[in-house]
Amino acid sequence: MNSLKRYAPQLTTLAIVLLLNYLVFPDFFKIEIANGKLYGTLIDVLNRGAPVALLCVGMTLVIATKGIDLSVGAVMAICGAVAASTVDSGGGVFMALSLALLAGLICGVWNGLLVSVLNIQPIIATLILMVAGRGIAQLITEGAILTFNDEGLIFVGSGSIFSIPMPILIWIAVGIIVTFIVRRTALGMLIESIGINQRASTFSGVNARVLLILVYMVSGLCAALAGTIAAADIRGADANNAGLWLELDAILAVVVGGTSLLGGRFTLIGSLIGAMIIQSINTGILLSGFPPEFNLIIKAAIIVIILVIQSPALQSKYIEYRDRREAEKPPADKENAS
Amino acid sequence: MFLKKVLASAAVIATVALSTTSALALTVGFSQIGSESGWRAAETTITLQQAKDRGIDLKFADAQQKQENQIKALRSFIAQGVDAIFVAPVVATGWDSVLKEVKEAGIPVILLDRTIDSSDDLYLTAVTSDFIYEGSVAGKWLVDAVDGKECSVVELQGTTGSAPAIERKEGFEQGLAGSNVSIIRSQTADFTRTKGKEVMESFLKAEGGGKNICALYAHNDDMAVGAIQAIKEAGLKPGSDILVVSIDAVPDIFKAMMAGEANATVELTPNMAGPAFDALDAFLKDGTLPPKWIQSESRLYTKDDDLQAIYDQKKDLGY
Numbered sequence: 015m016n017s018l019k020r021y022a023p024q025l026t027t028l029a030i031v032l033l034l035n036y037l038v039f040p041d042f043f044k045i046e047i048a049n050g051k052l053y054g055t056l057i058d059v060l061n062r063g064a065p066v067a068l069l070c071v072g073m074t075l076v077i078a079t080k081g082i083d084l085s086v087g088a089v090m091a092i093c094g095a096v097a098a099s100t101v102d103s104g105g106g107v108f109m110a111l112s113l114a115l116l117a118g119l120i121c122g123v124w125n126g127l128l129v130s131v132l133n134i135q136p137i138i139a140t141l142i143l144m145v146a147g148r149g150i151a152q153l154i155t156e157g158a159i160l161t162f163n164d165e166g167l168i169f170v171g172s173g174s175i176f177s178i179p180m181p182i183l184i185w186i187a188v189g190i191i192v193t194f195i196v197r198r199t200a201l202g203m204l205i206e207s208i209g210i211n212q213r214a215s216t217f218s219g220v221n222a223r224v225l226l227i228l229v230y231m232v233s234g235l236c237a238a239l240a241g242t243i244a245a246a247d248i249r250g251a252d253a254n255n256a257g258l259w260l261e262l263d264a265i266l267a268v269v270v271g272g273t274s275l276l277g278g279r280f281t282l283i284g285s286l287i288g289a290m291i292i293q294s295i296n297t298g299i300l301l302s303g304f305p306p307e308f309n310l311i312i313k314a315a316i317i318v319i320i321l322v323i324q325s326p327a328l329q330s331k332y333i334e335y336r337d338r339r340e341a342e343k344p345p346a347d348k349e350n351a352s
Numbered sequence: 353m354f355l356k357k358v359l360a361s362a363a364v365i366a367t368v369a370l371s372t373t374s375a376l377a378l379t380v381g382f383s384q385i386g387s388e389s390g391w392r393a394a395e396t397t398i399t400l401q402q403a404k405d406r407g408i409d410l411k412f413a414d415a416q417q418k419q420e421n422q423i424k425a426l427r428s429f430i431a432q433g434v435d436a437i438f439v440a441p442v443v444a445t446g447w448d449s450v451l452k453e454v455k456e457a458g459i460p461v462i463l464l465d466r467t468i469d470s471s472d473d474l475y476l477t478a479v480t481s482d483f484i485y486e487g488s489v490a491g492k493w494l495v496d497a498v499d500g501k502e503c504s505v506v507e508l509q510g511t512t513g514s515a516p517a518i519e520r521k522e523g524f525e526q527g528l529a530g531s532n533v534s535i536i537r538s539q540t541a542d543f544t545r546t547k548g549k550e551v552m553e554s555f556l557k558a559e560g561g562g563k564n565i566c567a568l569y570a571h572n573d574d575m576a577v578g579a580i581q582a583i584k585e586a587g588l589k590p591g592s593d594i595l596v597v598s599i600d601a602v603p604d605i606f607k608a609m610m611a612g613e614a615n616a617t618v619e620l621t622p623n624m625a626g627p628a629f630d631a632l633d634a635f636l637k638d639g640t641l642p643p644k645w646i647q648s649e650s651r652l653y654t655k656d657d658d659l660q661a662i663y664d665q666k667k668d669l670g671y
Binding site: 039041048049051053054055058062152157158159161172244247248249250252254255256258297300301303305306307309 | 387388389390393509512513537538539540542544545546549550551553554557558574577578581585586587604670671
């Protein structure tokens with residue numbers, strides 16, 4: 015109950031966005047089973063939201079350390095390309111997955127070393143890979159969209175277990191596992207302490223250097239999974255467009271989810287709800303049938319409203335207003351009594 | 353001893369160099385934008401091929417998407433004294449001064465696949481495709497294919513505001529004029545496969561599981577390839593339940609057409625250099641001035657063509 019209250023702003027926002035979707039498209043909540051798979055717009059939201067949701071998990075931890083990872087979109091492109099070229103040259107799906115995850119891990123280690131050992135500001139450190147990453151992906155795919163027909167890899171993107179599409183299972187599983195690891199151990203608290211004051215945490219015995227590399231590695235791994243799903247979904251690795259601008263969606267989802275960009279306290283569940291809010295907006299816009307010129311304007315307007323409602327300034331104003339009303343109430347009651 | 357060898361080899365190189373220039377081969381400089389897409393890679397391959405077939409010495413400069421590199425390349429072409437310059441301009445503006453320098457050097461310039469905002473006496477001609485025409489070819493094919501029956505089309509647009517998206521939409525609507533075919537939903541999918549699939553999924557859900565959709569028109573093949581997967585996953589047959597027509601003619605759409613999952617594509621030919629070389633030959637031979645705009649061919653491919661042969665021919669062009 016208490017935890018539900020904590021996510022009240024996010025859940026309310028999600029409910030309102032879903033309600034808006036229902037208003038523009040009455041069949042929004044209809045779910046059926048087609049081809050042995052759950053089928054419906056709500057499933058689309060969960061399914062299409064998978065890459066951003068996965069990116070969000072890593073991004074939340076990075077942001078909690080007062081960092082930011084701009085490279086996740088490009089890492090998605092690299093890992094998708096690695097997975098596609100592995101199956102293209104005869105490797106199986108497990109080989110493809112492990113190499114893609116390894117590539118993501120290496121990218122994460124690179125970012126982590128720049129940030130923690132060389133002390134480069136995260137926004138610059140990860141910008142390097144954001145710019146260079148698509149070039150690396152282009153080299154792997156040789157500039158073309160690398161298509162493949164490996165059933166195993168395609169299953170990762172469009173298969174299903176117990177009628178639930180794979181991408182949904184993957185992001186929910188990753189969300190649960192990472193939440194469990196950081197919240198059932200002291201890891202989450204140590205990460206928060208780095209975000210609040212890195213020097214103080216180091217002095218009190220937290221190995222900030224290793225932990226920083228670790229969170230960027232997690233972010234790289236999440237991006238690798240997202241990239242593999244994105245490539246498997248379209249049965250091809252598109253170095254130019256895979257994960258393009260998704261780093262921004264992921265950061266937005268983390269912020270909408272209630273984690274501050276200033277580091278410190280973080281909430282993975284909030285971020286995942288944030289990812290679903292953003293995907294619901296995207297899907298709703300597609301269903302609404304508005305001309306495409308309005309897409310970005312509508313999205314921006316909704317997000318501005320969400321952020322304004324969640325802004326600390328407005329919330330403290332609201333608390334002030336509520337307190338004043340409560341303070342004014344008793345005299346009014348007395349008047350009635352007399 | 354060593355010095356002698358060096359001198360001897362230098363002499364050999366000098367004679368080779370002299371003999372090539374004395375063969376009176378035409379030298380053409382080609383400033384390409386860079387490798388932004390598969391289509392552009394194919395354009396580069398074909399331009400090099402065309403030059404080789406015609407015995408033309410082509411000097412190739414890759415601008416890596418930067419206009420300043422193109423301007424540098426043009427100046428170095430002037431210094432090298434080339435006979436003509438081909439430019440695929442990365443942007444439309446900012447060409448006046450460098451093109452004036454080229455003009456003063458007496459070198460004809462031909463623009464490939466994009467035009468510029470400068471006055472048209474600064475270049476000989478421009479070889480580009482007509483996006484409106486491409487769209488109308490696709491539209492007319494669909495009108496013929498449904499043969500007078502009513503047909504509701506969903507449209508996947510290119511990147512909002514881009515010239516191909518605006519003009520391919522306009523052309524398609526022109527092609528449909530006066531028929532029973534009408535567009536019921538139109539949304540952008542940014543020319544990409546991922547978005548093509550996502551947007552098609554929403555179209556299918558919004559139109560009664562796809563039952564109300566008779567055809568899909570995509571502004572490029574990549575979006576169509578993504579949409580075809582969405583149609584299949586919704587349990588429908590692309591190519592028969594929903595007709596698929598798109599533009600570009602990249603190799604992957606031929607695979608889909610061979611599998612019966614796509615019906616027609618309009619080619620955006622990567623062979624812009626062929627007509628450019630023809631115009632240049634005529635101009636250098638007897639001064640024939642070409643028209644200021646040469647429209648490249650926009651061919652329609654359907655299942656009646658030898659798809660396998662075209663696929664084999666296209667797959668190694670670098671798409």
